[in-house]
Amino acid sequence: MMKRIKEDDRMTKITMKEIAEFAGVGKSTVSRYFNGGYVKEETRLRIEAVCREYHYQPNSVAKTLKARHSYxxxxxxxxxxxxxxxxxxxxxxxxxxxxxxxxxxxxxxxxxxxxxxxxxxxxxxxxxxxxxxxxxxxxxxxxxxxxxxxxxxxxxxxxxxxxxxxxNDYEAGREVGQRIGQTHHQAVCLLGVSETDKAVGITRKQGILDGLQETGVSSIDFLETDFSFETSRQVVREYLKTHRPDCLICATDNLAMAAFKELHSAGLRIPQDVSLVGFGGYDVSEVLTPALTTVRFDYxxxxxxxxxxxxxxxxxxxxxxxxxxxxxxxxxxxxxx
Amino acid sequence: MMKRIKEDDRMTKITMKEIAEFAGVGKSTVSRYFNGGYVKEETRLRIEAVCREYHYQPNSVAKTLKARHSYxxxxxxxxxxxxxxxxxxxxxxxxxxxxxxxxxxxxxxxxxxxxxxxxxxxxxxxxxxxxxxxxxxxxxxxxxxxxxxxxxxxxxxxxxxxxxxxxNDYEAGREVGQRIGQTHHQAVCLLGVSETDKAVGITRKQGILDGLQETGVSSIDFLETDFSFETSRQVVREYLKTHRPDCLICATDNLAMAAFKELHSAGLRIPQDVSLVGFGGYDVSEVLTPALTTVRFDYxxxxxxxxxxxxxxxxxxxxxxxxxxxxxxxxxxxxxx
CATH class of the missing domain: 3.40.50.2300 (Response regulator)
Known part of the structure; x- marks a missing residue:
C-alpha cells in the first residue's frame, strides 16, 4: 500500500538539467519528455526513475513549459x-x-x-x-x-x-483571358465557382473577364459549379447539350479534368473543336492527352x-x-x- | 490499450472506488486518469502502481468511465x-x-x-x-x-x-497476376515497394507472383521504388534503357502514372508495346488515354x-x-x- 507523499520544499529542488545528468540523457530529451514528445522506452524509464527518486514534481515546471511550447x-x-x-x-x-x-x-x-x-x-x-x-x-x-x-x-x-x-489570382486570370483572346477564340465559356470564394469566385474570375474583354472577346458564358469533380461534370454535360463553345476556361484543374471527361463523352476533340485551360498545374495536367494548358501557382x-x-x-x-x-x-x- | 478482449475470470474485480482509495486520491482523479485527462505525475504513478498490483484491466469499466467527451x-x-x-x-x-x-x-x-x-x-x-x-x-x-x-x-x-x-491485397494481386498470364504476357516487370510495407510490399506482391506463376509466366523482373511519383519515374527510366517488358504491373496507380509518363518518353505505346496495370482505381485512371486497367479497393x-x-x-x-x-x-x- 502506497503512502501519500507530503509535499515538501526540499523535494522539488532538482532541476531539468540535473534530471538529464542523473538519467544520462541530453537536456533536450528531458524537455521533450515533459513536453509530451517521443522518447525511447528505455530513456523514459530512466527519466521516470530519477523523477521518482528525487520526488520531482513535474507539474509546476511542466505547466509553464506546456503553456509556452506545445510545439x-x-x-x-x-x-x-x-x-x-x-x-x-x-x-x-x-x-x-x-x-x-x-x-x-x-x-x-x-x-x-x-x-x-x-x-x-x-x-x-x-x-x-x-x-x-x-x-x-x-x-x-x-x-x-x-x-x-x-x-x-x-x-x-x-x-x-x-x-x-x-x-496572384487577378494577374493570372488576366493573362489567361488575354491569351485566349489573342488566339482568336470567340465563344468562350468560363466554368467557375460561387462568389463566396472571393479569391477564385471574384478575383480570379474578374481577371479572366478583363483579359478576355481587353482582347475583344464578347461572347462569354459563365457556368457556376462547386469544387467537386462530379458536380462539375454534370454542369458541363448539361451545358454542352445546347451550346458549342470554342474554349472552356476552368477555374481549377479539377474542374478542367471534369470538362475534359465530358468533352470526350460529347465527341468533341481537344483542342481542334474546343480549347481547354485550367488553373493549378498539378502533375495530372501533364499526363492528360493532350497535355493541359494551365497556370501553376507555387503551392x-x-x-x-x-x-x-x-x-x-x-x-x-x-x-x-x-x-x-x-x-x-x-x-x-x-x-x- | 482498451481494445475489447475476453474477460478473464482470474482478473481481480477491483472497482474504480477501490483504486481511488488504495492510491489515496479522489475518485474523480481516477476517472480523469482513465479518460486521458491531466493528472499530476506523482498521482499517475500511484494509480498505475495500484492497477499493476491488482492486474486491473481498464476496458472492463471503460463505458462508465467515459463521462467526459472531447468528441x-x-x-x-x-x-x-x-x-x-x-x-x-x-x-x-x-x-x-x-x-x-x-x-x-x-x-x-x-x-x-x-x-x-x-x-x-x-x-x-x-x-x-x-x-x-x-x-x-x-x-x-x-x-x-x-x-x-x-x-x-x-x-x-x-x-x-x-x-x-x-x-484484400493477396486476392486482388493474384487476380491481376492471373489476368496478365491469361493474356499471354511473357516478360513481366513488377514495380513495387519495399517489404517494410507488409500489405503492399509482401502480401500484394505475393498475390501477383502467385497469379503469374499459376498461369505460366516465368520471366518476372522486380523493380523496387518508394511511393513517390518522382522516384518511380527515375526507376522506370533506368530500367527501360536496358529492358523491354511486355507488361508493367504497378503496385499503386501513382506508380502506374509514373510508368505511363516514362513509357511515353521512351516512345513505347500502351498497350500495343507494353501493357500497364495499377492498383487504386482513382478518378485519374479514367482520364488517362488509354484508360488504365486497375484494381479499385473501396477506400x-x-x-x-x-x-x-x-x-x-x-x-x-x-x-x-x-x-x-x-x-x-x-x-x-x-x-x-
Missing part, C-alpha cells in the same frame, strides 16, 4: 481531397517539422460552420498558432479571428488586420511561407502579408482559331 | 498527398462528423518516428480514440499500441490483438468502417477486424499478346 500548430483546411491543398499542406508540414513543430489538421470539407468551430476548438487546445486555408471570409470569421489570442495566418483569401498569404512556396510566417509570429517578430506568383504552363490544349 | 478522434496518416489516403480520410471524416466527432489529423509523411511520436502525442491529448493508417508495424509500434489506454483501430496493415481494417468503405468501428470501441462494444473487397476496373491498357 503544435493548428491547421484548418477546406479539403484533404484536392491536389492543391495536398501540396500546400505537405510543404507546410515539412517546413514546420524542421523547427520541431507538429501540425494538427482539421478538415472542414468546405463547411463554414466546421471552419468556425475549428478555430474555436484550436483556440481552446494547447496549440501555439493557427493556419487557416480559407475558402471565404465572413463577418463571423472576422469576429472570431480578431478575438483569438493566438498567432494566425490566413491563406488564400484577403483579410484586413490579419497576416495573409494569397495567390509549395505558399505552404513553406505559411510555416515560416507563423513561427515568426510565435517568436513575436513583425510579419507582412505575402502574394505568391504563378507560371503559365504551355500544354497542347489551346489552339489558334 | 475528438486522433487520426495518423502517412500522407496527405495521395489519392488513396485522401479518399479514406475524407470518408472517415464525414462519417465521424455524423456522430458529432471531429478528427484531428497528423501527417507523418512516411516517417516512422513521427508515427510513433504521434501515437504518444494523441494518447496525451484529450482524444477519445486513435485511428492509425499504418505503413508498417514494428515491435515499437506493437509496444506503444498495446499500452495505449485508448480505443485504437489500425488500417491497412495486419496486427495481432488490435482491431484492423485491411484490404470510402474503408474510411467509413474505420469511423464506425472506433465509435463502437468507444461505446465499449465488441468489434472484429474487417477485410475490404475490391473490383477489377477494365481499362484499355492491357492487350492480349
Amino acid at each position: 503544435q500548430i493548428g491547421v484548418i483546411t477546406p479539403s484533404i481531397d484536392s491536389r492543391t491543398s495536398a501540396r500546400v499542406l505537405t510543404a507546410l508540414d515539412e517546413q514546420l517539422r524542421l523547427s520541431g513543430y507538429t501540425p494538427l489538421l482539421i478538415n472542414t470539407n468546405h463547411n463554414e460552420i466546421r471552419e468556425l468551430s475549428s478555430l474555436e476548438s484550436f483556440s481552446r487546445m494547447n496549440v501555439e498558432g493557427i493556419i487557416l486555408l480559407a475558402t471565404q471570409i465572413t463577418p463571423e470569421h472576422e469576429r472570431i479571428l480578431h478575438k483569438l489570442r493566438l498567432p494566425v495566418i490566413v491563406l488564400a483569401q484577403e483579410m484586413a488586420n490579419v497576416v495573409t498569404i494569397t495567390l 509549395e512556396l505558399e505552404g513553406r511561407t505559411a510555416a515560416e510566417l507563423i513561427l515568426e509570429l510565435i517568436a513575436g517578430n513583425p510579419v507582412e502579408s505575402v502574394k505568391i506568383g504563378y507560371t503559365m504552363i504551355e500544354g497542347e490544349s489551346v489552339i489558334e482559331r | 475528438q478522434i486522433g487520426v495518423i496518416t502517412p500522407s496527405i498527398d495521395s489519392r488513396t489516403s485522401a479518399r479514406v480520410l475524407t470518408a472517415l471524416d464525414e462519417q465521424l462528423r455524423l456522430s458529432g466527432y471531429t478528427p484531428l489529423l497528423i501527417n507523418t509523411n512516411h516517417n516512422e518516428i513521427r508515427e510513433l511520436s504521434s501515437l504518444e502525442s494523441f494518447s496525451r491529448m484529450n482524444v477519445e480514440g486513435i485511428i492509425l493508417l499504418a505503413t508498417q508495424i514494428t515491435p515499437e509500434h506493437e509496444r506503444i499500441l498495446h499500452k495505449l489506454r485508448l480505443p485504437v483501430i489500425v488500417l491497412a496493415q495486419e496486427m495481432a490483438n488490435v482491431v484492423t481494417i485491411t484490404l 470510402e468503405l474503408e474510411g467509413r468502417t474505420a469511423a464506425e468501428l472506433i465509435l463502437e470501441l468507444i461505446a465499449g462494444n465488441p468489434v472484429e477486424s474487417v477485410k475490404i473487397g475490391y473490383t477489377m476496373i477494365e481499362g484499355e491498357s492491357v492487350i492480349e499478346r
Whole structure:
C-alpha cells in the first residue's frame, strides 16, 4: 500500500538539467519528455526513475513549459481531397517539422460552420498558432479571428488586420483571358465557382473577364459549379447539350479534368473543336492527352511561407502579408482559331 | 490499450472506488486518469502502481468511465498527398462528423518516428480514440499500441490483438497476376515497394507472383521504388534503357502514372508495346488515354468502417477486424499478346 507523499520544499529542488545528468540523457530529451514528445522506452524509464527518486514534481515546471511550447500548430483546411491543398499542406508540414513543430489538421470539407468551430476548438487546445486555408471570409470569421489570442495566418483569401498569404489570382486570370483572346477564340465559356470564394469566385474570375474583354472577346458564358469533380461534370454535360463553345476556361484543374471527361463523352476533340485551360498545374495536367494548358501557382512556396510566417509570429517578430506568383504552363490544349 | 478482449475470470474485480482509495486520491482523479485527462505525475504513478498490483484491466469499466467527451478522434496518416489516403480520410471524416466527432489529423509523411511520436502525442491529448493508417508495424509500434489506454483501430496493415481494417491485397494481386498470364504476357516487370510495407510490399506482391506463376509466366523482373511519383519515374527510366517488358504491373496507380509518363518518353505505346496495370482505381485512371486497367479497393468503405468501428470501441462494444473487397476496373491498357 502506497503512502501519500507530503509535499515538501526540499523535494522539488532538482532541476531539468540535473534530471538529464542523473538519467544520462541530453537536456533536450528531458524537455521533450515533459513536453509530451517521443522518447525511447528505455530513456523514459530512466527519466521516470530519477523523477521518482528525487520526488520531482513535474507539474509546476511542466505547466509553464506546456503553456509556452506545445510545439503544435493548428491547421484548418477546406479539403484533404484536392491536389492543391495536398501540396500546400505537405510543404507546410515539412517546413514546420524542421523547427520541431507538429501540425494538427482539421478538415472542414468546405463547411463554414466546421471552419468556425475549428478555430474555436484550436483556440481552446494547447496549440501555439493557427493556419487557416480559407475558402471565404465572413463577418463571423472576422469576429472570431480578431478575438483569438493566438498567432494566425490566413491563406488564400484577403483579410484586413490579419497576416495573409494569397495567390496572384487577378494577374493570372488576366493573362489567361488575354491569351485566349489573342488566339482568336470567340465563344468562350468560363466554368467557375460561387462568389463566396472571393479569391477564385471574384478575383480570379474578374481577371479572366478583363483579359478576355481587353482582347475583344464578347461572347462569354459563365457556368457556376462547386469544387467537386462530379458536380462539375454534370454542369458541363448539361451545358454542352445546347451550346458549342470554342474554349472552356476552368477555374481549377479539377474542374478542367471534369470538362475534359465530358468533352470526350460529347465527341468533341481537344483542342481542334474546343480549347481547354485550367488553373493549378498539378502533375495530372501533364499526363492528360493532350497535355493541359494551365497556370501553376507555387503551392509549395505558399505552404513553406505559411510555416515560416507563423513561427515568426510565435517568436513575436513583425510579419507582412505575402502574394505568391504563378507560371503559365504551355500544354497542347489551346489552339489558334 | 482498451481494445475489447475476453474477460478473464482470474482478473481481480477491483472497482474504480477501490483504486481511488488504495492510491489515496479522489475518485474523480481516477476517472480523469482513465479518460486521458491531466493528472499530476506523482498521482499517475500511484494509480498505475495500484492497477499493476491488482492486474486491473481498464476496458472492463471503460463505458462508465467515459463521462467526459472531447468528441475528438486522433487520426495518423502517412500522407496527405495521395489519392488513396485522401479518399479514406475524407470518408472517415464525414462519417465521424455524423456522430458529432471531429478528427484531428497528423501527417507523418512516411516517417516512422513521427508515427510513433504521434501515437504518444494523441494518447496525451484529450482524444477519445486513435485511428492509425499504418505503413508498417514494428515491435515499437506493437509496444506503444498495446499500452495505449485508448480505443485504437489500425488500417491497412495486419496486427495481432488490435482491431484492423485491411484490404484484400493477396486476392486482388493474384487476380491481376492471373489476368496478365491469361493474356499471354511473357516478360513481366513488377514495380513495387519495399517489404517494410507488409500489405503492399509482401502480401500484394505475393498475390501477383502467385497469379503469374499459376498461369505460366516465368520471366518476372522486380523493380523496387518508394511511393513517390518522382522516384518511380527515375526507376522506370533506368530500367527501360536496358529492358523491354511486355507488361508493367504497378503496385499503386501513382506508380502506374509514373510508368505511363516514362513509357511515353521512351516512345513505347500502351498497350500495343507494353501493357500497364495499377492498383487504386482513382478518378485519374479514367482520364488517362488509354484508360488504365486497375484494381479499385473501396477506400470510402474503408474510411467509413474505420469511423464506425472506433465509435463502437468507444461505446465499449465488441468489434472484429474487417477485410475490404475490391473490383477489377477494365481499362484499355492491357492487350492480349
